[in-house]
Amino acid sequence: MSDWLLNYRAMVGRAYPRILGPWREPSWVLFDIFLPLLGIAAFIFYYRSMGAPEVFTGFVVLGGAMTAFWINVLWSMAAQFYWEKETGNLQLYMLAPMSRMAVLAGMAVGGMFFTSVRAVSTFVLGFLIFNVQIQVTEPLALMAVFLVTLIAIYGMGMMFASLYLVWGRGAMNFSTLMQEPIYLVSGFYFPVRQLGFWVAAAGSIIPITLGLDAMRQLMFAGSDVFAFLTWQFELVVMVGLAAFFLLLARFSLSYMENLAKRDGRLTLRWQ
């Protein structure tokens, strides 16, 4: 069997439980769809209590829907090797002849699929409940921005995954730390330009920062005044970031795997 075919099959095999697994416990799907709406609703009422323009309702619904992807990247991509180590599966991955990148790609594809269900459901429900006004004039551009954002953040997740090969409980704490601070610097619930140019520029190393800003411009009329950069420029930067993170993930994974093997951390649990 060629390497390409082997890696393709490994990718499909790893994506399979991600796509089908959640549907075997329907309550998870309900939790995933309805729970984010509580936080989104709270932020919408917060904006409304201050008399914010209606476009901010859309910003919150979009940001809330996109948190699903970021959470998936952190806990089900980056931290996955830590979970696999804890459950004893990681050593089996290492014994198998396929590329580790194929396993991560499978996780990413499966994760993107299932998380899209959560994100789209959240967005549609938010759209209906809070009467969000959307005006998409360039649907292809919006689709391109969305896909490139996903590829870039999942590439970043693959890179983080390598760190989790050597980390113990610090991994969980790191994932926890990467939630609210990233929601802040990426402007999940407010226009990122509010942070000032240089902070927003620094925050743009996390691709979802630019992705959110570009999607807002392409979805909500009158949001241009809150834009950080033009969506065209943001798209080009995100393509670069996606390529950069995927390449970095490949090198980082190889380096960290060797480090973990040398230090005997691949099978170390409860540390």
Place this chain on the structure above:
Amino acid sequence: MREQFRTLKYAAWLGWQIESNWTKPWLFIVYSIAKPISATLILVLMYLVILSSSLTRPDIFAFMFIGNAFYMYVAQVLFGIVMVIHEDREHYQTLKLIYIAPISFYVYILGRAVPKIVITTIAILITLAFGVFVLGLDINFATVNWALLALAMIVGLMCICMIGVALAGVSFLTAKHGMGINEGIAGMFYLFCGVVFPITVLPQWGQAVGLGIPITYWLEIVRRAVLSGSGVENIGGLQSYSETEIFLFLLISCALFFAISLAIFRYADRLARKKGKLDMTTSY
């Protein structure tokens, strides 16, 4: 009583070790404060993008800031207590060993909550200091009603722990729903209890839900104690009630939640033993 105190002490020590000994102390401190301060700054930025400066509506700003700061107890302590069951049963697989030890499991769970309360208290103090010294939050320490604040904190923290224990009981019976339960309850409280906006912004049915949860009264009392004399009592939607009346509502609703919490925990405990769920592992 001495035995119970001993259990509480060692459970707290164990909780502290699990929380903190995975890294160096300075890194642990950074991790402990970065998350809550970021969560607060998100709200501050949302406020600033609409109202430009914290001085535009200092009453609204103070209402949001204090509510969000003290809500950290709900998010962190509640989450911590529920995760004790998950961690001990699934991750460290020590739940059954603790169960057969001659201690009260109820007290053990409360003991595990103590480090969470300590860490959260530090995070809240840092957040408040940041609010006062950097963002211009107007707290006059001379007019703070310290006695009311202390009473509210004791009752409020007990109430949060009780809700946490009830949810821990529910966690006995569920496999992979711990995070969902946490997210759901914390989200519900955040939405309905007037944490960052007055409950009057909610529709009528939402206000009714909020008035049935003790956290609503607790946050109102805390705000009135910390911002005493600032007129904050006119914002939250409970302006027709005095501090004493709200404190009474808090006490009654806490007593009710305490009874419900005990009943849920005991029922779940018995059912979990009967169904053999105390040593269940689901690779999660």
